[in-house]
Amino acid sequence: MDFSFYFDLPLWIRLTLQGLAVILVLFPIAAACSMAERKISAWIQGRPGPNRTIPPLLAWVPGIWILQKLGVFQLAADGGKFVFKEDPVPGGVNKFYFIAAPILAMIPALSTVTVVPFGAYLDSAGKLVPIVLANVDIGLLAVFAVSSLGVYAVILAGWASNSKYPFLGGVRASAQLISYELSMTLSVLPVFLWINAPGGQGTLSLFDVVQFQSQPGFWGGAWFVFTMPLSAFIFLVALFAETNRQPFDMPESESDLVGGFHTEYGAFKWSLFFVAEYCHMIVGSAVFILLFFGGWNPLPWVTLTDSVNALAGVLPFAAHPLFMGALGIAIFLGKILFSIFFFMWVRWTLPRFRYDQVMNIGWKKLLPLSIANLIAYTLGIALLHK
């Protein structure tokens, strides 16, 4: 197969196509996550969950009841409902900001994915090329910067609703997200101290982090979760708080704030908040996997390049760059989906923290812990490089 015609296209067409392709994958996964959430919560609580919905004609297809029982068609029904339902704008809200908030939620959620690499392939020269929309040197910083803008959607939604419960949710969100951003940033610093050996140009690229975890040898192939478990743990806890997931879903907390920041929202606008939250979760877990779980490498100490080379001995088409790219993306996506499952598992297992507990954990436990972690690793890395 020859794909040179694709590379002959003008750059802007290729970039548009690539961007559309990524959004066309990300958006349905984010939507399907809401369905998975209902099904997984049902299994954890010993209920069957959604298992009735099926389009009339499809019911005649033999064997399709398996999909019906898994609730696959419920997703389409839910999506259709959100689109066609009446979209009320309550009286007394600040209309401009009320409508702007869900749009503002989607923009950072979909744009952070541009700098996240999700696979790699060997080109004809034998060089590993990342599959990413924009391979920038400041990759991680760009993800943090853009995703930190996501908080404004929650604050604005809470404020523009002109109602007490959403307002409390918005205020909580602004305090919580700032509190946990600090620990999150500090927790990844040891990783970048370690990969930026003296003499280098200095990089924050996520692709380089994966490359660093794909080196030969015992220490070269070890994922950072083995060498820096505390960093990984702090990052994960902060990620839960940043994505407003239980046990940190203070802005929402339906038991004391009705629905939190989205109490006054309904129909399509409400669903946009939810797709944005799942997009944040997907991108957040993608970054977590790139940093600590070896990205697209299938197993620790087994890199993607090695496994493709081993496969090429048995199957001749495995040597094709397209196969390698697809395999890398599939492995990476599998890890992300497991991570999403983990998010849901935690949500339906742990109870919600009280607000003062959230602040205590953030400022009195996690932040000192991440500073101590940073100092310890700085000293260790300085001694190792001596």
Place this chain on the structure above:
Amino acid sequence: MSSDILFYLFAVLTTGSALAVVLNKNTVASALSLLISLVGVAALFVLLDAFLLAALMVFVYAGAVVALFLFIVMLLDTYGGDRKPFKKATIVASAFALALLVLGLMTFTRRGSLETSVSAATTEVVPVGASLRAYGEQLFTTYLLPVQIVGFLLLIAMLGVIVLSKKFEGLEDVK
């Protein structure tokens, strides 16, 4: 050139929203205009090839500082309408400041000393704010003293806030 168009676009966006910060009656809308203004400044940094500075600008100022502003604004519950109209002295002073600024800019562009210094740098110069290494090196060598002084200023401000906001009971000498 397309970068010129982008420059004008973001320059207008930055200054326009900066004006909106001052003129808006609604405090939340003011804070949001500040947010847009900061994002515009970050875009100007991108046009100068200072990608690191742009990302830091969005991360620190747009992402965290304005969110804190909004938090405080909402906590104090200062809704629109209670902002007093400008005093006469304020208007005179700001007009004077504007005149000074325009005068300064005029002399700056008329003398054209900026243009020669830029064209003097003939070879490709890596912008200080472009890469981590270039930025860090400048920060820890050329600009070490200013960085330390600014850090010290921030520390003093922080201590001042703690002293002002905390009620010290039975500690007469602190007051």
